Amino acid sequence: MTVKQPFETVVASHGAVVLRVCRAVLGPVDADDAWSETFLSAMKAYPELPADANLEAWLVTIAHRKAIDVLRAQGRRPIPAGDLPETTQASGAEHDDDLADALGRLPGRQKQAVAYHYLAGLPYADVAAILGGSADAARRAAADGIAALRRTYPGFAARKTAAGKAAARKEEVR
Amino acid sequence: MNTNHDLIRDLTRSTDALPGQLAGLHARLAAAAQRDGILDVAYRVIETPVGSLLVAATETGLVRVAYATENHDAVLQSLADRISPRILAAPARLDHVARELEEYFGGQRRRFDVPLDWRLSAGFRSTVLHHLPEIGYGQTASYAAVARLAGHPKAVRAVGSACATNPLPVIVPCHRVVRSDGGMGGYLGGAEAKSILLTLEAAA
Numbered sequence: 001m002t003v004k005q006p007f008e009t010v011v012a013s014h015g016a017v018v019l020r021v022c023r024a025v026l027g028p029v030d031a032d033d034a035w036s037e038t039f040l041s042a043m044k045a046y047p048e049l050p051a052d053a054n055l056e057a058w059l060v061t062i063a064h065r066k067a068i069d070v071l072r073a074q075g076r077r078p079i080p081a082g083d084l085p086e087t088t089q090a091s092g093a094e095h096d097d098d099l100a101d102a103l104g105r106l107p108g109r110q111k112q113a114v115a116y117h118y119l120a121g122l123p124y125a126d127v128a129a130i131l132g133g134s135a136d137a138a139r140r141a142a143a144d145g146i147a148a149l150r151r152t153y154p155g156f157a158a159r160k161t162a163a164g165k166a167a168a169r170k171e172e173v174r
Numbered sequence: 175m176n177t178n179h180d181l182i183r184d185l186t187r188s189t190d191a192l193p194g195q196l197a198g199l200h201a202r203l204a205a206a207a208q209r210d211g212i213l214d215v216a217y218r219v220i221e222t223p224v225g226s227l228l229v230a231a232t233e234t235g236l237v238r239v240a241y242a243t244e245n246h247d248a249v250l251q252s253l254a255d256r257i258s259p260r261i262l263a264a265p266a267r268l269d270h271v272a273r274e275l276e277e278y279f280g281g282q283r284r285r286f287d288v289p290l291d292w293r294l295s296a297g298f299r300s301t302v303l304h305h306l307p308e309i310g311y312g313q314t315a316s317y318a319a320v321a322r323l324a325g326h327p328k329a330v331r332a333v334g335s336a337c338a339t340n341p342l343p344v345i346v347p348c349h350r351v352v353r354s355d356g357g358m359g360g361y362l363g364g365a366e367a368k369s370i371l372l373t374l375e376a377a378a
Contacts, residue, residue, distance in 0.1 A: 024185075
């Protein structure tokens with residue numbers, strides 16, 4: 001007999017990862033709404049879900065759709081299937097070079113591939129099933145996303161170090 | 175590549191839940207599930223003089239009270255199997271029963287008037303359980319007397335098994351059923367819990 005665990009256990013086991021994915025794909029402001037819609041929708045469908053289903057992949061798939069809904073509801077451009085230019089969410093030259101912001105500025109598909117593979121831990125075959133396209137394409141999108149983040153990230157890291165050194169120098173002066 | 179590892183670690187950290195965020199989201203989910211009529215079973219755990227009691231309710235009423243010795247995780251799994259897996263820790267639906275239990279353990283309440291969902295008991299066991307509230311607060315009755323109440327004077331052992339599988343202990347007072355020879359008899363919550371309840375009721 002297949003056993004289906006109480007939905008409370010599903011929330012306890014996967015709530016944090018789904019929130020992480022929502023935060024990565026939508027940013028902190030809209031993540032709460034997407035998370036709530038994801039788990040409400042999942043709970044509705046839960047009794048019909050096959051007991052041997054991969055819960056994490058199922059939840060991330062729902063979160064992916066809910067994130068698109070949230071973006072649409074805001075009248076923003078829906079996340080398209082193809083790659084976007086890198087400037088979709090950049091508000092101008094002046095942006096805080098923080099890693100989360102850098103992630104936010106990635107093209108939708110790269111951002112999603114990074115979130116679903118690196119943050120949710122899904123294999124590329126599952127990422128491809130969510131995004132459409134092949135596992136190789138999902139792998140490339142994630143690799144491109146990581147490469148873009150690394151272009152930003154060393155700068156971020158260097159600045160942190162520089163700031164640390166400046167603070168240390170200040171200490172010495174005192 | 176080490177830098178990739180660092181990058182992913184930092185990425186993970188930058189998308190961490192804020193303190194209290196998941197608890198807030200959970201409460202919001204429970205409220206939305208209740209609103210949409212998909213919260214098939216709500217539960218909470220209440221601390222009492224007889225230990226942690228898990229209380230669970232359907233839309234119909236209180237469906238399960240479980241002692242810690244019954245293993246709350248196992249009880250929740252059995253509720254998922256027998257009623258529905260759409261189960262959440264959602265305290266609001268249990269506010270009424272929590273308040274009545276607090277009054278009961280404080281010696282200020284002699285009977286419970288929360289709505290009950292009897293679906294976890296059936297047949298003769300259910301008949302027995304329905305008769306237990308006739309044993310008044312502070313009173314006891316023998317297994318044989320309860321068998322007579324239930325209309326089957328010879329079914330003494332069946333009364334024992336009905337009590338042993340009572341899905342709503344404390345509320346449906348199987349602790350008031352004792353042995354004819356004056357012995358306390360067994361109890362699904364353990365002898366100590368039975369003794370605490372009988373002492374509480376005798377004192378009030």
